[in-house]
Amino acid sequence: MTPPAGQLVVEKLILHFGGLTALSGVNLEARPGEILAVIGPNGAGKTSLLNCISGLYHPNSGTITFGQKDITKMPAPTRARLGIARTFQNIELFRHMTVLENLMLGRHIHLKTGVLAGGLYWRWAQSEEVQHRRVVEEIIDFLEIERIRKKTVGTLAYGLQKRVELGRALALEPKLLLLDEPMAGMNTEEKEDMARFILDINEERGVTVILIEHDMGVVMDISDRVAVLDFGRKIAEGKPEEVKENPEVIKAYLGGKDLQLTVV
Amino acid sequence: MPAGLKLRNPFAMECGVYKTTYEQDMALHPTPLSRLRLAAMLAVFVLFPLMADPYYVSVANLIAIAAIGAIGLNLLTGFTGQISIGHGAFIGVGAYTSGYLTSQLGVPFWVALPLAGIAAAVVGALFGLPSLRLKGLYLAMATLAAQVIIEFTMYHWTAVTGGSRGLLLTSPSLGGFVFNSEIRYYYLFLALTAAAFIFAQNLTRTRVGRAFMAIRDRDLAAEVTGIELFHYKIMAFAVSSFYAGVAGTLWGHYLTVISPEHFTISTSVEYLAMIIIGGLGNVTGSIFGAAFMTLIPILLRGLSKAMTGVFPNIETVINALREFTFGATIIIFLIFEPEGLAKMWKNIKDYFRLWPFSY
Structure with a gap:
């Protein structure tokens, strides 16, 4: 697979719902073949970001580029054809x-x-x-x-x-796979299985993965890079161990100044 | 002798049946016993008119016509999840198109039949356009508008429809062979219903049918798997109305007279009742529902005749009960077997699948 195929670049993404700002100028890049975790407290705008990428929401401004194509205005099915697939936080199967x-x-x-x-x-x-x-x-x-x-x-x-x-x-054979809390509500064994699947998909099929997850242990273990959202802004980005030490991140999660984010 | 035969239990359906290819696994009738059942049912259908009273054959003819219409509505409402209260009108579009083409323009029945289907499909697709924006009850209101508009047109576009006097149609003929008796109609309708049935069954197990069901189950997820909602909703309206058009054509050429009161909102509601009772999202269920809804008034009439000796005034009571029975049946089905007669039939089949060792 040629390198830029699974590359996604999000630039200055702004999304409002009426007076509520879900995303205020988010920049994000998923490099081809990496696992990028997006974390943040509840209501930080993680799922809104994913919805913008998969085409369910249309941002008020900003651009989304996939591969070489500007997909900002594309309807969701067309994006699927380009190779963007996703799962949902609350399972959306055909029951x-x-x-x-x-x-x-x-x-x-x-x-x-x-x-x-x-x-x-x-x-x-x-x-x-x-x-x-x-x-x-x-x-x-x-x-x-x-x-x-x-x-x-x-x-x-x-x-x-x-x-x-x-x-x-x-089954869509995606180049970019968006996973919205794939491990929510699972026990340890199920989480381990899921983590193994995600790693295999990433390694064997060369799929770029953007992952939203609340389980910090999983995030630190399987992701190549981590981006942190808070109140619709990106407050940190980098390798898991860097992000873990970032004072802004600790503040966002715990509210305090001098507390340490403990990861088990 | 294949190894499977030795292990085969003559009663249990799937015992000793080994599938070695995906073709076998995906077949509509994968086991020898289900193929046998199919053959037996076909034999019954073919032999039925030779032994039955012509009156019963005429009942079967009505069921066949209703079945085609019900399969069509089920594709739209049961499979795609788009409620339509305009189905009766779409059936009317088919009937009038074919009536006009054959009686005014002299087009043969066999050409008018598909053309009527296509005309109904176009009208159906047109009135399906609001489904882009409307869902559920709101879409139902939009299709109700279709019903009213089309009915109005039938009454007032006298040059084509003959207004409230209606149109006179002829019986179809093939070469010198005229379909002018119940039995002849029966075989024509049997062939067409079988074709409509098989087509719908195949459609619902391939790409387009799956897309229909995906839209019904979760339209959001359908979109992100690459299904263009609008495209497929319109397609569902078109295919469904094509079936309606064919049913209307057959109805017209069978009764040889059509007028607007055949295609009113109560026809639409009757078709909805058929697919609810038969089983939403089930092709076979549409036929069960059509049979059920056609037979109920006949059974009620039989009942009232049988009881007039004892209760002289029972006929008026039972006639009044007709509408009541329709309503009550729908409610009873919705409460006790929402998946309809098709589910009951499946339960029976499942029981015998493992019989006599069902543990």
């Missing part, structure tokens, strides 16, 4: 459909069958289904969810749903 169908939907942009070909299930509509089923089965294999592939997603346990959602994002 009444099976795991297989959800993952096949992840491959939507790679399929071509239209109404007529699909309805007639002509030979090549079938062969397209089979061809992409193979890709999906590889993801099922990777995420170790073979046993639930034909289960309806709504009936699955929370941790598994999170995994399926990651699988759906992966």
Whole structure:
């Protein structure tokens, strides 16, 4: 993969909701092939930032560049076609459909069958289904969810749903993967699994990952760089150990001046 | 002899059935027993009119027409999640298009049939445009407007529609063969309903159908997986209305007379009732629902006839009960089996899937 493919540059991003300022001039760069963690207290604007990148919110000003393209004004589906995939903080799966169908939907942009070909299930509509089923089965294999592939997603346990959602994002074959709290509400074992998946996705597939996470242990362990948001501003950026020592960050998290941020 | 055959239990559906390719796994009828069931059902459908009273064949014909319309509405409401109260009007668009083409312009039925479908699809897509901005109840109001506008047009565009007097249509013919008896209509309708059924089943298991369901389940997530909401919503309206147009055409050429009162809001509501009772988001359920809604008034009439000997005035009571029964059935289904008759059918099948060792 050529280096700039997964590169994302956010410049002077401003987003208002009425009188409420969610983002006030955020600059951020995700370098190709890295895992960038975005952290910050609740309401700092992390999810708003992700929504701007994936196209669900449109910023009031500022630019977002992906690869060489300015994507600021692009609608969400077009960004998906460029290779931006995401998961959501509160799982947004297609609840009444099976795991297989959800993952096949992840491959939507790679399929071509239209109404007529699909309805007639002509030979090549079938062969397209089979061809992409193979890709999906590889993801099922990777995420170790073979046993639930034909289960309806709504009936699955929370941790598994999170995994399926990651699988759906992966099926898109993204260059940039946005993960909004992939480990929220998980136990230690599930978190370890998830961390392993994220590292593998990043290393084996060369996917750039932007990760929002509250678990500092995970953030410090798996991310290459960390950016810290507070009240819609970026207050720090750098290697995990640098950010950990940053007085601004400590202040934002704990409110005090002389306290130390303790990371277990 | 493949290894699977030795282990096969003649009763349990999936015992000893090994799938070695994805084609087999994705087949609509993956097991020998389900294929057998399909063949048996086909045989019943083919032989039915030869043995049944013509009256029952005419009932089956009405069910077939309703089934095509219900499958169409289910694609829009059950699969894509876009409520439409204009379906009856879209059926009317099909009926009038084909009526005008065949009786005024002399176009043969076989050409008018797809053209009527396309005309309804265009009108449906047009009235689907508000779905870009409107969801749920608000969209329902917009489609209600479609119903009112189209009904108004049927009454007042007399040059084409014949106004409240309606249009006279002819029976379809193929070469010298005229479809003029119940049995002949039956086989025509059986073939078309089967085609409509299979098409919808295939559509819902491939790319476009999945996109429809994604929009129904979570439109936000659908967008970020690359599904253009507007494009697919309009497509759902068009495909659904195409089915409606075909159903309308068949209805017109079967009754050989159409007038605006066939395509009112109560028709639309009846179709909604069919898919709710049959099962939202289930192609087979649409047929169950169509059968159910067609049979209920007939059963009620039978009931009142049977009871007039004992209660002379029962007929008026039961006639009044007709609307009540419709409403009550919908409510009962919504409370006790929201997934409709299709789910009941699935429960029965699931029971026998593991029978007799269901543990």
